[in-house]
């Protein structure tokens with residue numbers, strides 16, 4: 100099938116490359132010239148494992164190309180909207196202006212009977228609003244197919260998704276021919292697109308557009324809830340001397356609970372969960388559902404609270420204040436296996452430490468280039484060994500495998516003081532303690548050992 104993908108960021112670039120790998124002829128459209136130029140060369144404009152290979156395969160087969168000219172979408176019968184829906188600058192709501200302008204730009208290029216399907220994460224009611232934008236084209240079909248891929252595993256998630264959700268006009272009842280049971284309209288078009296996935300047994304759920312919009316919002320809200328729940332409990336663990344790692348391991352063995360997203364630490368960031376729970380809150384408020392709005396407010400504030408909690412713990416470990424201390428932060432990206440620094444908890448904490456007078460060096464395997472211009476108070480060092488030299492306190496803030504594998508003996512030979520705050524509870528505290536490190540985590544004070552001695556002097560060089 101001839102397909103266009105409008106918006107080739109973290110979602111769209113992966114979607115376009117995945118569709119080409121399924122045998123479709125795909126054109127990816129983006130307004131960002133540099134991004135398009137890079138994608139056209141078969142190079143991902145961001146770090147995403149496996150994407151370069153998929154892009155190169157797509158261009159080698161001739162099935163995948165990229166353009167900045169929306170007119171190049173005219174050849175397609177199916178169009179996926181994948182542009183950003185960031186948080187509005189003045190409120191918690193999602194900013195839908197990119198979606199509206201992309202749809203307006205596409206409008207004159209839509210063939211008769213074309214199908215337009217959104218994948219961006221949007222508030223409930225967005226499809227109705229976009230139908231207004233497409234108003235003069237009643238022949239064009241509109242649906243929603245929310246995306247669940249995760250950065251860092253996006254290629255795998257797209258090639259083998261957990262499920263496909265189709266939001267169609269009139270819901271399930273309207274999606275199938277009454278006598279034959281065969282899918283019609285948007286559902287039939289999406290079945291044709293995803294035929295290899297359906298053949299492989301990936302489940303698909305057909306529902307109304309409003310339900311599809313809310314499935315994505317509610318899924319992210321639930322994941323965020325689970326993370327903030329265990330983080331709130333980890334504070335109780337710290338206050339009471341319990342150990343959150345042991346607690347969550349035992350809780351997770353209950354199949355009704357499960358251990359995914361039940362790992363206490365610095366909390367979530369990135370370009371999706373934070374803005375999505377705020378948008379969900381705004382949606383609930385506008386529909387008068389205060390319980391959901393209040394819930395999301397709490398989840399958000401618990402999550403953001405982990406950042407100051409980490410800064411406060413760092414100050415404790417430095418004897419009351421970080422001012423004048425030399426601190427090394429391991430990790431800058433908002434999570435491992437990506438170079439995305441949007442709302443990165445690691446950089447937020449590092450910047451707060453620097454604002455409090457610490458000399459902060461941040462290292463990261465992939466994200467240093469994205470981060471250094473935006474954080475002038477921080478020093479960046481791509482090489483972890485050099486970054487650790489002379490540190491009085493080491494903070495693990497993004498749990499890259501490279502940091503999980505750090506040798507406590509080697510790291511200990513580089514730093515000035517062996518003090519570690521593992522804000523992701525990712526390292527083997529016992530192994531680090533065995534090498535003479537004072538180790539603290541979030542909610543693991545029972546296992547973490549004693550505080551750093553409060554009388555440690557600020558070095559003269561500070």
Ligand SMILES: NC(=O)c1ccc[n+]([C@@H]2O[C@H](COP(=O)([O-])OP(=O)(O)OC[C@H]3O[C@@H](n4cnc5c(N)ncnc54)[C@H](O)[C@@H]3O)[C@@H](O)[C@H]2O)c1
Pocket residue numbers: 105106107108109110111128129130131134181182183184197200201204218219220221246247248249250370371
């Ligand atoms: N990043 C993820 O892991 C992920 C996962 C699931 C869903 N989503 C959702 O997907 C959407 C996109 O997210 P993202 O992370 O890819 O954002 P992004 O900022 O990386 O990409 C958006 C792209 O859209 C382009 N764009 C903006 N206006 C355009 C226009 N008029 N025409 C063509 N291109 C245009 C931008 O230049 C940018 O490249 C959001 O709604 C997000 O919530 C993202």
